[in-house]
Amino acid sequence: MSVTIKDVANAAGVSPSTVSRVINKKGVISKETEEKIYAVMKELNYVPNKTARSFASGSTMAIALVIDVTDVRAYSNNYFNNSVFGIETVAHQNGFDLIITNGRRNGIENFVEKTVLSKKVDGIILPETMAKTDFLRKLDEIDFPYVILGQPPVSHQWCNWVDINNVQGGQIAVEHLLDKGYGKIAFLSSGEKEVFNRNRIKGYQEALIKHQIPVFPDYIRHCESSLENGLTTAKEMLTGENPPDAFICSDYYLGIGVKRAVAEMGLSIPFDIGLIFFDNSPVAELVEPSITTVDIDTFGLGQQAASILINKIKDKKLNGRQTLIGTNIIERESTQRLRRSMS
């Protein structure tokens, strides 16, 4: 039914292996036979069968992005979304297909079998939340290429990973606020276990120290992400002694909570209080006042991840590729204490 390499070979008066060479641009073929073969391929509308190629060559030219569907917050956001497209873009540029697969369906064990051992893909991209030491060790054992989205457990610091530069994110948030005339900056984190929060706080502290501003432990609060928690925590801090005059929040739920708290207390953003949060969601530009954010290039994150993985696939010895993706400030109204003109 469908035209095969043999048909092309026959029609062109050559052997299948010659056609194969042309397809793969391998070995040396004379200009004329090459052209002849291209012509025949076009005429016969020949398209190589990917499955057969994968089977024969032993490489699938596909990578998988593992997701955790049980964790809605982990995927139902722009971060995830844009990473996917970054990954897809680089994958296709390199001739790879992207498979999306849920890792946590029947336990990670089962997942290894189904996707990794079954030779369906040549490598995987794994969110840090699913990169448990045991699992990684299994991958190491069979020398299976992977890259981690986020920072790996201590046992695997040597492996390939890519992450957002959260330290730098914390720093530029502080510096932006200082620049805008705020001096008593608090940090509302969505949890102290998360590495990304810890790194952001690290950056926050480093920036304060660098500018010789005292770091008050009380200015760093952890609470589960929600509007309510943001609201109550901010109120508590603002009514306490030594209230801050600016807040950096881990996400927009906490951030909007802070915004409410400020409003309920009759204070003003940005004149009394500065506000900045991570994640440049549409929320930030649509509320009033609009909120300055730390924007994260998740498309770039995905691109890097895919790029490193593909290199690893090509060269199994590749290790220690550790990329941090920079963040930047999207300036909006919530930090315009100085009433500088906005560009």
Next chain:
Amino acid sequence: MSVTIKDVANAAGVSPSTVSRVINKKGVISKETEEKIYAVMKELNYVPNKTARSFASGSTMAIALVIDVTDVRAYSNNYFNNSVFGIETVAHQNGFDLIITNGRRNGIENFVEKTVLSKKVDGIILPETMAKTDFLRKLDEIDFPYVILGQPPVSHQWCNWVDINNVQGGQIAVEHLLDKGYGKIAFLSSGEKEVFNRNRIKGYQEALIKHQIPVFPDYIRHCESSLENGLTTAKEMLTGENPPDAFICSDYYLGIGVKRAVAEMGLSIPFDIGLIFFDNSPVAELVEPSITTVDIDTFGLGQQAASILINKIKDKKLNGRQTLIGTNIIERESTQRLRRSMS
């Protein structure tokens, strides 16, 4: 290196075909050999090679979701996101892998070759925006399974598709507003070419007629989606003669624009003006007042699409499966004119 079906056969003292039968649960095998084989498979840690199976059987057990990376709005949203997970869920339940692929890279022509003709997947899910008649005809020619996300061009009404029930969405929006005491309802659409807008307006009109409320053509406005357009259009309508007392908007950009217009005119939501928009984004719950939305079950949309596609793959004669996914109202403050207690 890796253990094959032959190894299992040898170790179990049977032939490869018997092992194959066990793997595929095909034909009849005696209880004892079956158990024996399972035991050996476990012991040897055997995992069937998917590529080899695909190659031998001619079916890849994979489907592709085609996306359009050039169209940011088309994918960088919750709709898309959740559909992906709906698709993945059903795919995996049926043993299929999900491949994400960009259709618009080198033209749709090239795409056909690479993904469809190369036998990499057994079927594709295609957004309506990419479902051009020419392309569909090609797929038809080679009898390649597809389902369309959204409504297909007129030439292909007979094919399988799944869509949001936008007519019903328009209806329930109107009915909710009527129920809440609003009577002069306007519709701000993000474009008159889009089928989904046309359907929502259809539902809007039907609901009005059903309740014997006059349909003013002037109450239906089309403008490109943006906060500014929402703002100016709403202002214009509110300052005109016969101003509406409620707005239904195609998306949250227009919706927030209307909200601003109402505020700037010194009117109140929900007491003077009711507001409801499509797409239950976080924006809706985080602004003040929070906005009632028409919520769309895109996870269900994805599930249905995958389910239909897989049925089509199994039974190529399957056609005309046309599913509409219902919408529902998420009630918030912006439509509480009557000050009913909220649950």
Next chain:
DNA sequence: ATGAAAGCGCTAACAC
């Protein structure tokens, strides 16, 4: 520069 031939791991007639 090209051809011949083996084989990748599995499935599916077809035998028995």
Next chain:
DNA sequence: GTGTTAGCGCTTTCAT
């Protein structure tokens, strides 16, 4: 019930 056998379409030595 189970074994035998012939491919599936391609890549890849090894010849020439």
